Amino acid sequence: VCYWLILLAVTWLLTRPHSRRAFAFLGAGMVLLCSPGLYQAFVPGPVVSLTVLDTGMSQAVMLRTASGRTVLIDGGGSWNLDYDIGRALVGPALSYGHPPRVDVVLLSHIDADHVRGLHYILKKFSVGWFGWTGLVDTTQETTRLLETLARTKPHIRSVRAGERIDLDTDLYLEALYPPPQLTGISENNTSLVLRLVYKEKGLAMLPGDAERPALSRIAALPQDIQAELLVAAHHGSVSSLEPSFLQRVAPRQVVAACSKDNRFGFPHPRVRDYVATLGANLWTTGEHGAVRCQWDAHGALRITTARSAH
Known part of the structure; x- marks a missing residue:
């Protein structure tokens, strides 16, 4: 006006x-x-934004780069099969102000609360390629995923430790886990663990639902795994409280994808306490809504949430 x-x-x-x-x-x-x-x-915009969507007791993370590339890491999921979280929430978040396209869709592991929202995205969006560990199990979730992949026919890549996914100039995702030789079934401790890096600075760590056994192996890696932001492993479960991992990542900000007052008690009180001892801030999607983290060209981080700005 x-x-x-x-x-x-x-x-x-x-x-x-x-x-x-x-x-x-x-x-x-x-x-x-x-x-x-x-x-x-x-005054240029952010180099990259990472948004932990508010998908209730599930997880979906959206990355968007300065050039407009979009990456979706997990799609959330509801235990109510009549509620399609991909259609109701994840899809609209991806396409708000943008065409219905995702350059890369990545799946950490085949659990309902990570995979169910991906079906709508794979069916209704233009997808550049789909990446996962390739590990499966005998559940209905695996059957449904394989059927969707067969129907939609995206380019599929196996992503394991040592893989690098270039996003923009000096910006990439590196896979830290699982190792290429790991076999078995898709479960929490075979989650795809990713680290977002810009100009060799660790911006964010995304460990999926990895628990102590996997996180301790990652902590023992010889390379740098520090990251300013950590998406809490397994929604903040105490089963994923691995001090050696947290000390090496040394996050200043931690985001837990979980509903408010959930029946699991996530983030667990011991997780909350340990995050506090690190001097890090803890955000939860249940309390704050979607949490958006934006880094500028100098690596400075700005966090805003759906329910308040900081």
């Missing part, structure tokens, strides 16, 4: 060509009209 009023005022002043004051107001008005464009030209 203010800009329309300024535009009307400038138009009126143009009818008074011999007034110096008119030209002064005209100049000021033009500056105000152009200021949004000037701001965008000289």
